[in-house]
Amino acid sequence: MLLAVDVGNTNVVFALFDGREIRSRWRVATDPRRTADEYAVWLLQLMKLQGFDPERVRQILISTVVPRALHNLQVLGQKYFGIDPLVAGQPPVDWGFVADVEQPRSLGADRAVNTVAAHAKYEGDLIVVDFGTATTFDVVDASGAYKGGIIAPGINLSLDALVTAAAKLPRIAIAPPQGNNRSVIGRNTEDQMQIGVFWGYVAMMEGLISRLREEIGRPVKVVATGGLAVLFDEHTSIFDHVDTDLTLDGIAILAERVAAR
Secondary structure, X not given: XXXXXXEOOOEEEEEEEEOOEEEEEEEEEOOOOOOXXXXXXXXXXXXXXXXXXXXXXXXXXXXXXXXXHHHHXXXXXXXXXXXXXXXXXXXXXXXXXXXXXXXXXXXXXHHHHHHHHHHHHOOOEEEEEEEOOEEEEEEEOOOOXXXXXXXXXXXXXXXHHHHHHOOOOOOOOOOOOOOOOOOOOOOOHHHHHHHHHHHHHHHHHHHHHHHHHHHHOOOEEEEEEEOOHHXXXXXXXXXXXXXXXXXXXXXXXXXXXXXXX
């Protein structure tokens, strides 16, 4: 079995794969100070509670955008699984696609893994939208090459900045306003904030994707991933596919390629 580890700026996700099937997944807040022993106490207990034998893990592959978190996760693999973890983007785990941008080395591991998975799972030219700490829009052409994209503040980050900077504004949930949720005339402070944050974000996505489609100039599919993809998909028609496991699937694809060599 494969233990895939996706380290984001907000959360670390561990997923147990049997072939291409995700058998289970576990999530913990990202903290570079967390030691291998702390990970092990938490992860091994959860695995055993769900009936998974850690000794069945034969491969570990880590994708990380938080370099400081990598060492302790590598120690976790070595000490508690007896495995030297592979790291996405480091030999022998090359990306296998052309990064057709000015600074290929600056491409984040999460976006690279999404590129791998999107091209493997969907045909043609693609726009991959990933809702994370930042919301990213990545353009992948029909050959699988990464062509560039957009980085925007994530919706939770935007809301945090608003609430922190404005003393009298309350913290609200990320959701469309209640009642007539298509209205953009708020009748109270909370509704006005939800309209600005939620519908403002939808308008931003629709506007950027429209501009990307125009610039690409060919038929293109939009693939959304990340925790909020399902929520936004209910209120816009811009997504052709919602694939919440895209990043994890990309890690599994990379692991398969290494194992096949």
